[in-house]
Amino acid sequence: MAEIKRLSESRDLTRIERIGAHSHIRGLGLDSSMEARDVSEGMVGQQPARKAAGLILKLIRDGKIAGRVILIAGQPGTGKTAIAMALAKSLGQETPFASMSASELFSLELSKTEALTQAFRRAIGVRIKEEAEIIEGEVVEISIDRPISSNGNPSSSNAAAKTGKLTLKTTDMETVYELGGKMIEALNKEKVQSGDVVALDKASGKVTKLGRSIGRSRDYDAVGPHTKFVRCPDGELQKRKEVVHCVTLHEIDVINSRKTQGFLALFTGDTGEIRAEVREQIDTKVGEWREEGKAEIIPGVLFIDEVHMLDIECFSFLNRALENEMAPILVIATNRGITNIRGTNYKSPHGIPPDFLDRLLIITTQPYSQEEIRKILDIRCDEEEVEMSNDARVLLTKIGVETSLRYAIHLITAAALACQKRKGKIVEIDDISRVYGLFLDVKRSTQYLMEYQSQYMFNEVPDEGDADEAMQS
Numbered sequence: 001m002a003e004i005k006r007l008s009e010s011r012d013l014t015r016i017e018r019i020g021a022h023s024h025i026r027g028l029g030l031d032s033s034m035e036a037r038d039v040s041e042g043m044v045g046q047q048p049a050r051k052a053a054g055l056i057l058k059l060i061r062d063g064k065i066a067g068r069v070i071l072i073a074g075q076p077g078t079g080k081t082a083i084a085m086a087l088a089k090s091l092g093q094e095t096p097f098a099s100m101s102a103s104e105l106f107s108l109e110l111s112k113t114e115a116l117t118q119a120f121r122r123a124i125g126v127r128i129k130e131e132a133e134i135i136e137g138e139v140v141e142i143s144i145d146r147p148i149s150s151n152g153n154p155s156s157s158n159a160a161a162k163t164g165k166l167t168l169k170t171t172d173m174e175t176v177y178e179l180g181g182k183m184i185e186a187l188n189k190e191k192v193q194s195g196d197v198v199a200l201d202k203a204s205g206k207v208t209k210l211g212r213s214i215g216r217s218r219d220y221d222a223v224g225p226h227t228k229f230v231r232c233p234d235g236e237l238q239k240r241k242e243v244v245h246c247v248t249l250h251e252i253d254v255i256n257s258r259k260t261q262g263f264l265a266l267f268t269g270d271t272g273e274i275r276a277e278v279r280e281q282i283d284t285k286v287g288e289w290r291e292e293g294k295a296e297i298i299p300g301v302l303f304i305d306e307v308h309m310l311d312i313e314c315f316s317f318l319n320r321a322l323e324n325e326m327a328p329i330l331v332i333a334t335n336r337g338i339t340n341i342r343g344t345n346y347k348s349p350h351g352i353p354p355d356f357l358d359r360l361l362i363i364t365t366q367p368y369s370q371e372e373i374r375k376i377l378d379i380r381c382d383e384e385e386v387e388m389s390n391d392a393r394v395l396l397t398k399i400g401v402e403t404s405l406r407y408a409i410h411l412i413t414a415a416a417l418a419c420q421k422r423k424g425k426i427v428e429i430d431d432i433s434r435v436y437g438l439f440l441d442v443k444r445s446t447q448y449l450m451e452y453q454s455q456y457m458f459n460e461v462p463d464e465g466d467a468d469e470a471m472q473s
């Protein structure tokens with residue numbers, strides 16, 4: 001349990017964000033009656049899909065559904081991934097959200113089913129409640145004796161040899177505690193001094209500084225602007241308190257599978273295969289905790305993008321895994337129409353086998369209007385902190401309509417660089433035209449290929465009729 005605790009503290013480190021394709025999205029942008037606002041929380045348009053996602057969100061929050069599958073289907077660049085990300089942002093810290101692209105399953109290191117199992121378990125949260133013995137009080141005095149080393153100087157290197165005394169009080173009592181080396185180190189790290197109100201966890205030795213005692217506020221005038229003043233606690237010094245940690249089943253698996261480097265493996269992603277016995281033991285243990293009321297399961301969300309890349313074996317595995325009572329909500333997305341089910345010669349809608357299709361709740365996304373494209377581009381300019389003139393925005397929107405939203409979004413960064421190069425502050429039409437000429441969109445690239453195909457290797461477009469067809473599609 002001590003390790004689980006350490007983990008929940010360091011998880012926050014992994015939530016650091018950069019400006020990515022979806023970093024402007026902060027939520028689904030719904031009002032209190034679950035209607036999608038026109039533009040809100042970084043989301044634009046696509047109202048029916050956002051409203052449907054909002055309903056799913058409510059069901060997840062109420063813990064009413066588990067093991068369901070939601071398919072977000074629509075043309076490329078219509079915001080399928082954006083909606084999944086918005087759902088993730090709205091879930092809150094405690095509900096796990098794991099995301100992957102189906103193609104990630106085809107690696108040489110893990111079997112497909114192992115990779116899927118890991119993804120499932122990354123989307124299942126465990127909320128663990130622990131009763132901890134805490135000593136909470138105001139520091140009256142802290143004294144640390146530095147043992148004299150053989151040469152007569154106080155030794156600083158051997159912390160374990162240090163001893164000391166800590167006097168703590170509440171409004172009702174005062175006690176002197178003998179300090180060991182580990183505790184001294186923890187107190188030093190937190191820079192605890194007299195007048196601080198502290199909480200010491202007896203089992204782990206963790207020291208938490210709760211603030212400065214109000215009673216001592218006048219003794220010190222050199223306090224920083226962030227100093228928090230708290231009351232001196234009352235009652236007994238020793239208390240039992242409930243502490244809650246949220247971790248995923250996958251995190252527990254990894255920590256227990258390779259004792260030595262398990263914890264680090266969470267950051268590198270190099271977890272390797274996890275043995276079935278390890279998972280069984282963990283499931284049994286978590287089951288016991290649940291029975292004792294110490295733990296709760298929080299089914300989260302697993303998002304699999306490009307789901308048409310899954311093959312028939314993966315779908316069969318998913319069918320079974322979703323029957324488990326702890327199964328998360330599966331959100332899948334694809335931009336494919338009727339296509340081959342991978343690993344077979346059969347065609348099916350979205351490349352998904354009929355028995356799996358039968359499980360789905362389907363949300364569709366629609367192509368954007370010119371006005372919506374403009375709004376999304378405006379949001380992206382803000383997100384990337386790019387100043388752009390109105391004329392340039394009009395041109396970029398036109399490009400977005402005629403090529404694709406994604407291409408137009410990419411041009412923002414490139415145009416900002418072009419503007420920077422000419423030492424400008426505001427991106428103008430010329431910057432957009434320049435990068436439009438430098439980077440081809442798919443249509444122009446295809447046209448180019450058609451013109452110069454004979455000079456490429458392995459070119460297989462035989463005659464003009466076929467070439468025209470390819471262009472039109």
Ligand SMILES: Nc1ncnc2c1ncn2[C@@H]1O[C@H](COP(=O)(O)OP(=O)(O)OP(=O)(O)O)[C@@H](O)[C@H]1O
Pocket residue numbers: 021022023025042043044045046074075076077078079080081082083334335376405406409
């Ligand atoms: N409604 C929206 N509001 C704000 N931004 C959006 C919206 N729709 C799409 N975007 C942004 O446009 C870009 C392309 O959208 P996204 O990647 O979600 O499309 P997709 O439907 O998943 O495409 P594909 O089928 O090619 O995977 C992303 O940067 C996304 O954040």
